[in-house]
Structure formats: structure tokens, C-alpha cells
Amino acid sequence: MNKFRNWLYRFMIGRYGHDKLNYFLIIVAMIVSITSGLFFRGNMYVSLFVYLLLTITLVRMFSRNHYRRRKENGKFMELTRPIRSFFKQIKRNVTDRSHKYYTCPQCGQKVRVPRGRGKIEITCPSCRHRFTRRS
Ligand SMILES: [Zn+2]
Incomplete structure (x- = not known):
């Protein structure tokens, strides 16, 4: 257990974590996956789109390139102002x-x-x- 905790701790060092863009991506993924059952009858492309959004969110969350992630978030904030x-x-x-x-x-x-x-x-x-x- 201690070993796992150490590993997790070391794994998380320097990771980017959450920002507004990630919250937005998760919310869009949730809305699309809920409505896809109602309007698209579980269309495969819609499911792929949801997985794509969640993958982008995870990649951004565990990214060590803070500079680029902050730049993306800044762009997002500017566009949604x-x-x-x-x-x-x-x-x-x-x-x-x-x-x-x-x-x-x-x-x-x-x-x-x-x-x-x-x-x-x-x-x-x-x-x-x-x-x-x-x-
Ligand atoms: Zn004025």
C-alpha cells in the first residue's frame, strides 16, 4: 500500500491537473452522452466523440507541459469571454x-x-x- 502511494505520489508530481477547459470538456462529454441515447439512438460516432473528449481531458490533466496547457486554456477563456x-x-x-x-x-x-x-x-x-x- 505504501509502495503504491509512493508510486502515485511520484506519478502525480508536475502533472497539470484541472482547469476551466477540462471542466468544459467533461460537461460537454456528459451532455452529449446523455442526449445521444435520446436523439442519436446510441450512434457509434457520437460515442467515439465522447471518448475522444474524455481522452483529451485525461491527456491534458496528466500532461507535464504546463506552458502549452495554460496557453490552450487561455485561448478557450478568450473565445468564451x-x-x-x-x-x-x-x-x-x-x-x-x-x-x-x-x-x-x-x-x-x-x-x-x-x-x-x-x-x-x-x-x-x-x-x-x-x-x-x-x-
Ligand atoms: Zn460606451
Whole structure:
């Protein structure tokens, strides 16, 4: 048992581990494998795709090339930024009871305004563009 623990310890030294991209790959694999039974009737190519995703996840997890893995994750985070900021804004609007969050239609800057003031004119703090919203 001790020998195995030592081996495992040595095996795990310098391994990359988890990041956001790996979580994303696992979630996609799970969703695809659950829905494949419903819509693709267990299609072989869909199963292969799921195994491919899980293989990539494992390879990345046990990789010693941290530089490349971090670069891949950075690319992933960059590509998904618009989607993540979209959901972040929805979450903020749901959880923050005293403010509302809007996106400037001209430059995309996030603007926070106090809630419950009726229709207001908002001036974007970064580009000075004016737009009207209900607070
Ligand atoms: Zn703006």
C-alpha cells in the first residue's frame, strides 16, 4: 500500500491537473452522452466523440507541459469571454437587488445604475454615449 502511494505520489508530481477547459470538456462529454441515447439512438460516432473528449481531458490533466496547457486554456477563456460575460450580467441582474446592469450599445462597456428610478438616460462612463433604459 505504501509502495503504491509512493508510486502515485511520484506519478502525480508536475502533472497539470484541472482547469476551466477540462471542466468544459467533461460537461460537454456528459451532455452529449446523455442526449445521444435520446436523439442519436446510441450512434457509434457520437460515442467515439465522447471518448475522444474524455481522452483529451485525461491527456491534458496528466500532461507535464504546463506552458502549452495554460496557453490552450487561455485561448478557450478568450473565445468564451462574450458568452461568459453575457451570463455574468444576467446573474448580476438577478442577484443585485439595488442595481441594474446594462451594456453600452456603442462600446460594450458594462454600466451599473441604481434600480427603481423609472426610465433614465445613461451616459456611458468610457465613451460618453447616451442611451435610455428602464431602471
Ligand atoms: Zn460606451
